[in-house]
Amino acid sequence: MFTEERLEQILNILSKNGRVKVKELSELFNVSESMIRKDLKRLEEDGVLQRTYGGAILNRKFSKSSPxxxxxxxxxxxxxxxxxxxxxxxxxxxxxxxxxxxxxxxxxxxxxxxxxxxxxxxxxxxxxxxxxxxxxxxxxxxxxxxxxxxxxxxxxxxxxxxxxxxxxxxxxxxxxxxxxxxxxxxxxxxxxxxxxxxxxxxxxxxxxxxxxxxxxxxxxxxxxxxxxxxxxxxxxxxxxxxxxxxxxxxxxx
The missing domain is CATH 3.40.50.1360 (Rossmann fold)
Known part of the structure; x- marks a missing residue:
């Protein structure tokens, strides 16, 4: 599987579940955990997710109260x-x-x-x-x-x-x-x-x-x-x- 295809599938999982775990993605795609971390870092740089300990969560805006x-x-x-x-x-x-x-x-x-x-x-x-x-x-x-x-x-x-x-x-x-x-x-x-x-x-x-x-x-x-x-x-x-x-x-x- 090409990197771009894996990134797209990671985004699909994020959109559905709101969060992903490095270990589970590593097993799903049959690649190393370090490779998954690189994928998540790249997606974080694109602004679509926020990395957490052991995984990542979907990057959503937070509303502020306004008059x-x-x-x-x-x-x-x-x-x-x-x-x-x-x-x-x-x-x-x-x-x-x-x-x-x-x-x-x-x-x-x-x-x-x-x-x-x-x-x-x-x-x-x-x-x-x-x-x-x-x-x-x-x-x-x-x-x-x-x-x-x-x-x-x-x-x-x-x-x-x-x-x-x-x-x-x-x-x-x-x-x-x-x-x-x-x-x-x-x-x-x-x-x-x-x-x-x-x-x-x-x-x-x-x-x-x-x-x-x-x-x-x-x-x-x-x-x-x-x-x-x-x-x-x-x-x-x-x-x-x-x-x-x-x-x-x-x-x-």
Whole structure:
């Protein structure tokens, strides 16, 4: 086997399992452990993995918390497309929860400018002013301690309020999605607790996420992908991501 072929297979194993071990690769490819270490060093120099004691792990980006004003402006066109897909799922009579997410802000704008007759519940503080001129939406605002990073209210009071409701549809954003561990992440414990509760209290929970988030991890895992009725994202996903979501029986919109 040529070196390039071995490197490609190592990357395939990494993509599937998230980590590799030198000894196991040596036995698999029938080459010395020193040769495998050279392979891993080369792939590390290419930026695709991080070597560890006895092996290597997939090199994934790590999300940093940023203010809502910054996040709202990033990937604007993509977020509007995702919001439009989510908007089409909402029907009259629904009880909908929008948690603190930049995509949910654009979803809220679509709802505010529509004639849909729903009950909308949110802990995102910048959403209520959008409804000043809307006569058809019953808007319920969750109280709590304001967090300027998330753009919403969090903490024990918010959790207590959210826990009293059941939602037909809950729309949740994420700082990162790991298809190796099937986990969905956010940047803070408080935000994660709120998102986790929204998912559990929703008859249908939808994950709104840009395709780039599938290559990012963050601090707090608040859900597994299997807990969502569907993932709503960009159309231009790689075949690998589509395959992994299909294996998990996660619907893709």
């Amino acid at each position: 809502i004003d910054t996040r709202i402006k990033a990937n604007l066109d993509i977020k509007e497309v995702i919001a439009e897909k989510a908007f089409e799922l909402i029907v009259d009579g629904d009880v909908v929860f929008l948690e603190c997410s930049s995509i949910n802000f654009y979803l809220a704008k679509l709802i505010a400018n529509s004639n849909k007759k729903i009950t909308l519940i949110t802990n995102m503080s910048i959403i209520p002013p959008l409804f000043n001129n809307n006569e058809t939406i019953k808007l319920i605002c969750i109280g709590g301690v304001y967090d300027n990073k998330s753009g919403g209210v969090l903490g024990s009071e918010a959790i207590s309020s959210i826990s009293k409701y059941t939602f037909n549809k809950g729309f949740v954003g994420s700082a990162g999605v790991n298809l190796i561990t099937n986990s969905v992440h956010t940047a803070s414990l408080e935000d994660g607790n709120a998102k986790e509760l929204v998912v559990s209290n929703s008859k249908e929970a939808f994950l709104l996420v840009e395709k780039e988030k599938f290559d990012i991890d963050s601090t707090y895992r608040f859900a597994h992908l299997e807990e969502f009725s569907a993932v709503i994202t960009d159309s231009n996903l790689s075949d690998e991501i589509r395959y992994k979501l299909k294996k998990l029986n996660v619907k893709l919109i």
